[in-house]
Amino acid sequence: DAMVIQNPRYQVTQFGKPVTLSCSQTLNHNVMYWYQQKSSQAPKLLFHYYDKDFNNEADTPDNFQSRRPNTSFCFLDIRSPGLGDAAMYLCATSRSLVGLAGGPGELFFGEGSRLTVL
Amino acid sequence: DAKTTQPNSMESNEEEPVHLPCNHSTISGTDYIHWYRQLPSQSPEYVIHGLTSNVNNRMASLAIAEDRKSSTLILHRATLRDAAVYYCIHQMGMRFGAGTRLTVKP
Numbered sequence: 716d717a718m719v720i721q722n723p724r725y726q727v728t729q730f731g732k733p734v735t736l737s738c739s740q741t742l743n744h745n746v747m748y749w750y751q752q753k754s755s756q757a758p759k760l761l762f763h764y765y766d767k768d769f770n771n772e773a774d775t776p777d778n779f780q781s782r783r784p785n786t787s788f789c790f791l792d793i794r795s796p797g798l799g800d801a802a803m804y805l806c807a808t809s810r811s812l813v814g815l816a817g818g819p820g821e822l823f824f825g826e827g828s829r830l831t832v833l
Numbered sequence: 834d835a836k837t838t839q840p841n842s843m844e845s846n847e848e849e850p851v852h853l854p855c856n857h858s859t860i861s862g863t864d865y866i867h868w869y870r871q872l873p874s875q876s877p878e879y880v881i882h883g884l885t886s887n888v889n890n891r892m893a894s895l896a897i898a899e900d901r902k903s904s905t906l907i908l909h910r911a912t913l914r915d916a917a918v919y920y921c922i923h924q925m926g927m928r929f930g931a932g933t934r935l936t937v938k939p
Contacts, residue, residue, distance in 0.1 A: 748927060750929075757918075757920065757929040757930060757931050757932055758877065758929045759929070760926065760927065760928050760929070763927070805876055805877070807877075807927075809927070812924075821867065821879035821882060822867070822869065822877070822879060822927060823879075824876035824877050824878065825876065826876055827876050
């Protein structure tokens with residue numbers, strides 16, 4: 716059974732039209748991450764939530780926002796998508812960040828949401 | 834900023850062992866090393882992680898240098914299905930570097 720579920724799997728939007736991608740998890744993990752992965756590149760971390768604490772990567776554009784209304788759900792909002800934002804967006808979770816014996820545990824990834832910008 | 838360095842690509846023959854190296858010279862004392870792999874058209878998947886001791890699981894083994902500045906992921910018998918991009922990352926931040934693209938030849 717899928718533990719990290721992303722919707723939609725495919726999203727087509729127009730240049731400048733806002734889009735929201737969702738991620739839900741059944742693992743009750745404290746940490747949720749959003750990554751952007753462009754073709755033939757490594758996943759790039761955009762931000763993560765540790766519980767309700769939001770942590771933005773320094774080079775994440777302001778165009779990208781996130782919300783986490785509860786433990787299970789996290790959203791990625793792209794306010795004004797440009798052609799350069801076309802990518803696979805990956806959501807991942809982990810039990811914690813640091814400090815626990817065994818570390819934070821591994822990342823669990825969803826299947827991703829592929830965004831096309833016309 | 835925690836960074837890892839891996840070779841861009843490696844090749845292996847099917848059913849032979851593969852040793853994938855990773856340098857992480859800036860790692861802190863409590864920072865775990867994680868390995869993930871990404872098969873074509875799939876999301877990354879967890880392979881193994883460790884702190885100081887060598888680790889084994891059903892997928893692979895992880896050998897961590899005594900000074901913890903490097904580690905090696907060992908696939909004991911490569912199969913065609915192991916062809917993927919392999920990433921080693923620090924648990925601090927879970928940021929991915931460029932990874933190593935492993936090609937397995939029949």
